[in-house]
Amino acid sequence: QTAERQPCLRLAQRLSKLQNKGWRPRRTIILCNWDAEEYGLIGSTEWVEENRAMLTSRTVAYLNVDVGVSGSGVDASATPQLDELLKQASKKVQNPDNGTESLYDLWMASDSSLIGRLGGGGSDYSAFVQHIGIPSVDMAIGSGYAVYHSLYDDFTWMEKYGDPMFRRHVAVASIWGLVALRLSDEEILPFNYSSYATELENGAVDINKRVLGMPVSLSPLHRSIKQFNRAVLKVDSELQALQTWKFWSPWRNNPLRVRDLNDRLMMTERAFTEWEGLSGRPWYKHMIYGPSLYNDYGAEVYPGADDAIQTAKKTNTSESWQSVQHEIHRIARVISQAALVLSGGLT
Numbered sequence: 001q002t003a004e005r006q007p008c009l010r011l012a013q014r015l016s017k018l019q020n021k022g023w024r025p026r027r028t029i030i031l032c033n034w035d036a037e038e039y040g041l042i043g044s045t046e047w048v049e050e051n052r053a054m055l056t057s058r059t060v061a062y063l064n065v066d067v068g069v070s071g072s073g074v075d076a077s078a079t080p081q082l083d084e085l086l087k088q089a090s091k092k093v094q095n096p097d098n099g100t101e102s103l104y105d106l107w108m109a110s111d112s113s114l115i116g117r118l119g120g121g122g123s124d125y126s127a128f129v130q131h132i133g134i135p136s137v138d139m140a141i142g143s144g145y146a147v148y149h150s151l152y153d154d155f156t157w158m159e160k161y162g163d164p165m166f167r168r169h170v171a172v173a174s175i176w177g178l179v180a181l182r183l184s185d186e187e188i189l190p191f192n193y194s195s196y197a198t199e200l201e202n203g204a205v206d207i208n209k210r211v212l213g214m215p216v217s218l219s220p221l222h223r224s225i226k227q228f229n230r231a232v233l234k235v236d237s238e239l240q241a242l243q244t245w246k247f248w249s250p251w252r253n254n255p256l257r258v259r260d261l262n263d264r265l266m267m268t269e270r271a272f273t274e275w276e277g278l279s280g281r282p283w284y285k286h287m288i289y290g291p292s293l294y295n296d297y298g299a300e301v302y303p304g305a306d307d308a309i310q311t312a313k314k315t316n317t318s319e320s321w322q323s324v325q326h327e328i329h330r331i332a333r334v335i336s337q338a339a340l341v342l343s344g345g346l347t
Contacts, residue, residue, distance in 0.1 A: 006166065007068045007173040008033060014177055025184040027060060034124050037066075044124035048131060055132055060266055061183050062128040062136040068172040069163050071142030072097060073110035078137040079129060079269060079289070080195035082179075083115050086137060088190075089178040096141070096167035103171055117199070119299025121291035130286045133273040135191070135266075139175060141168045187258060188242060191265045193232045193342060200225045200288070200335060203301035207328075210309050216324050220332035228335050231343035235264065264342055271338035274330065278304045279323075287334045302331055 012031055036042035048055060061082065076086055090104040097106070118129045118136055128134040145162065147153045163169055182190050204221050211218070238261060273285040284290045290303030293310070300306045305327040312320035340346050 005033065006169045007065055007176060010170065010173040011177050011180070014173070025181075026187070027184040029180055029184050037124055041121075041124055041126055045127045045131075048127035052132060055128075055134065056270060059128075059134050060189060062125060062134050063176060063180060063183075064123060064125040064128075064136060064138040065140065065172060065176060066123045066138065067140055067142075067145075067148070069141050069158070069168045070145040070148070071162075072106070072168075073142055074103060074107035075110075075116075075140045075143040076107070076138065077116035077118050079118060079135045080115075080199050081191040081193050081265075081269070082135055082137050083195040084192040085179060085182060085190045086115065086139075086175075089175050089182070092178060093171055093174045096171040103175060117289055117299050117301070119289040119291060119301065119303065121296040126291075130284050130290050133270040133286055135269045137179060139172065139179075141172055188239065189262050189265045193235065193265075193268065197225070197229045197232050199301065200228060203288075207302060207305055207309070211324065214312075214324075215318075215321050216328065218328060221328050221335070224332040224335035224339070228339040228342070231339040231345075234343050235261075260344065264344055268338050268342045271341045272334050274334055279307065279327070281307075287331050302327075305331060 008031060015029065015031075032044070032047070034041075034043035034047075037044070074090065076090075078086055087104060090107055091102050093103040095101040095103055095106045116138075118125050118138060120126075121130070123138060125136045125138055129136045147157055159166075204218060204225060207221070208218055242261075272288045274287055275285065277283060277285045278287075278290060281290075281293070284303065287304060288301065290300060292298040292300045292303065293307045305324065308320070308324040308327045312324050
């Protein structure tokens with residue numbers, strides 16, 4: 001499709017020009033163009049499964065562009081530690097429809113000013129986030145258009161109606177490239193886990209409403225979220241110290257300490273996965289974000305608990321509510337695990 005291939009080719013061209021001027025990224029950038037997305041995400045899924053060992057040990061982030069341009073406005077989704085990076089990058093890109101504004105201004109004025117989450121199963125980020133736990137972003141200008149998946153969904157339509165001057169495609173390539181450059185070049189990964197702590201708390205509030213009056217305790221979940229909050233504060237203080245003493249500090253004399261911090265920032269997302277996967281759906285291993293059992297396109301926070309609660313409300317047996325409690329314990333376990341990774345408790 002023009003909407004995603006054109007920005008990808010433009011990004012490749014820009015990276016090539018930088019290389020010709022002598023630039024080399026601190027971290028490797030891989031550009032991918034997936035086959036068979038409409039047939040069950042086959043291309044991206046098979047590649048992730050085939051390269052699982054390399055990806056889980058070395059990948060910092062995955063940047064997804066599915067339908068890059070489909071109209072006006074900005075539509076962005078991400079795992080929460082990348083929220084702030086997305087906002088910062090959008091402030092540096094010009095609004096393709098108004099040269100006096102930034103893409104961030106357009107975003108904040110649109111109907112989709114909030115950053116969505118990557119729990120749905122309808123695009124190629126699925127294997128990266130939900131199967132092996134890699135921080136990810138999904139970016140687009142516009143959020144749906146009338147000819148999507150029809151015979152009219154082609155270059156001619158895009159050239160005449162969708163984006164006649166291809167300025168929106170340039171904007172997508174620009175924000176895509178800026179995010180990629182910061183992730184590949186900055187000494188310390190530009191991750192901020194504060195949004196993640198808020199997401200975990202909001203998810204717990206939602207579950208509490210749904211199990212009110214039932215024999216289910218959320219105490220393990222609340223304890224683990226508090227533990228994760230403490231880990232976020234700890235790593236934030238480390239990052240603040242690094243910024244304060246940017247040119248002289250123990251960090252400069254100890255590159256292994258920098259490596260340790262980056263490893264913790266990168267691997268925390270992996271810690272939200274469990275090898276056994278969701279109950280009845282073992283391929284989905286992320287315990288925080290995943291598709292609904294009843295709607296593969298629908299994103300759920302705590303998908304395992306959501307599945308169990310929906311089943312328990314249908315059957316209303318003691319065994320079904322025990323299953324809900326079991327899922328709460330599983331979620332609490334991975335959050336505690338992520339807190340240990342982020343705080344350095346496992347190093």
